[in-house]
């Protein structure tokens with residue numbers, strides 16, 4: 001586990017679920033602070049270049065997970081490097097370690113904690129220290145820490161660097177589908193992606209009831225859409241699917257138990273369960289999913305919810321089984 005007594009780590013980090021609760025006990029997620037854009041032509045001041053940008057991610061985090069999936073689907077593995085933080089989120093925030101599988105020390109900035117990287121970029125920054133965090137090695141700054149924007153940059157601004165023509169042709173936010181994708185994101189984010197957190201971090205029955213009702217209404221709505229469409233907008237995968245997938249893949253192993261989202265599991269919805277397996281089986285996706293990081297992070301880090309940090313034994317998800325969604 002990340003140590004508490006490090007010299008560089010003397011101030012505690014404000015963790016979002018501890019600090020962001022309104023007067024009715026409802027969890028309110030803070031806006032991301034770093035919102036610069038990388039562009040292919042460099043007009044934004046951040047030009048897309050090979051080996052210039054670095055992602056700091058947690059394999060446990062659904063928001064960071066989005067960026068790893070898009071990086072992989074677009075074939076940008078050799079262009080954008082990344083570091084996986086310790087799955088344990090301690091009072092000093094995300095830490096670097098080489099003592100746990102898939103985690104590594106920070107070889108880009110030589111820091112012990114992610115908060116030092118934010119401080120390097122802006123010494124006055126006092127907001128949340130979150131992953132994903134997209135770092136520019138050239139200007140030594142955080143470019144962006146908002147996953148929904150990072151995935152759009154990876155989707156459109158690194159075209160010349162994609163490994164294969166198919167990866168270059170893949171467009172997760174095509175012009176003609178933008179209104180539909182934006183429409184889906186506008187309710188899937190509050191009801192489902194952030195909805196699970198609103199259930200888990202609720203500090204009143206009222207706040208939980210409201211969040212859990214919205215969550216399962218949202219899941220029912222998605223289940224219905226997926227009864228006639230392979231993906232949310234039709235036959236092709238879009239960013240709306242990537243964004244939904246990272247929540248669904250954590251649902252039965254964590255949210256159902258830890259965040260009390262237990263009206264149903266994803267395996268109980270026939271379309272949603274087939275859809276999760278369909279996306280999981282797309283080449284490049286499965287190796288971004290790590291249930292050990294996912295389970296240990298939530299169950300061990302959130303001691304306000306799970307005081308003894310006991311990680312439950314299951315369930316074991318059969319993600320490789322046939323889904324037949326290609327027949328839709």
Ligand SMILES: N[C@@H](CCC(=O)N[C@@H](CS)C(=O)NCC(=O)O)C(=O)O
Pocket residue numbers: 013014015016017031032058060061062063064089093128129130131132145146147148
């Ligand atoms: N809006 C952000 C949210 C990122 C976020 O909240 N990440 C969580 C991990 S799942 C985090 O780093 N939390 C650290 C903390 O709250 O201290 C995004 O989508 O990129």
